[in-house]
Amino acid sequence: MSQQPRSRHHRPLLPGAARFEALTGDVDPAARREAADRCASLLVRGGHGTEDEAVVARVVHLADTEGLDTLADLWSGSASDSLAGCLWRLYLLRSWVHADPAGAAREFDEGRRHTPVHEVVAGVVDPPGPDEVRRLFDEVLRGVVRGDFADTLYRAAAFARVVAAGRAHADAGHPGTPYDSALSASRLVTMAEQLEHAAGLELEGQLG
Secondary structure, X not given: OOOOOOOOOOOXXXXXXXHHHHHOOOOOHHHHXXXXXXXXXXXXXXXXXXXXXXXXXXXXXXXXXXXXXXXXXXXXXXXXXXXXXXXXXXXXXXXXXXXXXXXXXXXXXXXXXXOHHHXXXXXXXXXXXXXXXXXXXXXXXXXXXXXXXXXXXXXXXXXXXXXXXXXXXXXXXXXXXXXXHHHHHHHHHHHHHHHHHHXXXXXXXXXX
16 A cells, blocks of 8 residues: 655744844834835735744744834834734734733733723733743734734733723822823824724734
8 A cells, every 4th residue: 555645844934034134224214114014924924823932932922032222223114014013013012021020920910900991801810920921921922823813902902901900009109200101001092092993804814
């Protein structure tokens, strides 16, 4: 009996370091925008459903390896209802959580008392210490390639809403809080709304 040829497992195509380095040079803005959108599409669509933990880790730690400034150059100007714009907001949130895990944990803990429904969507951690909150958001980001992207966006939006509520209530008890801190909470709410809208587009198959 002849043996059937074995199918080979192919690693998902993801943009490499050279691709990011090339995009941060002095290139035509339109070409740069198009290439940055392609990178975003490769990250979200190229590795979707992979069981390769190395690929998942690479996506989660992208801002660590390439630098948040590099990702900002690529994606921060992208529309919020695009894959590139969504990825920028996800990595911006993760970078903040990892840069100030104690503050993130404190605000998440305060916010979950006021937004229990959003806490459930984001993911419940008890107690929400710095390590737990870091792991929670990393788990959210793993959904870019391991889960449903719309669900990832909804979870990230819920996380932003919980933190925004915590920040707003903490500020309410301190009249001397600078205006920019309150504005930061407002911006988190705006980010949450943008991520929710993008998640809706993803469900409709219109997010690109």
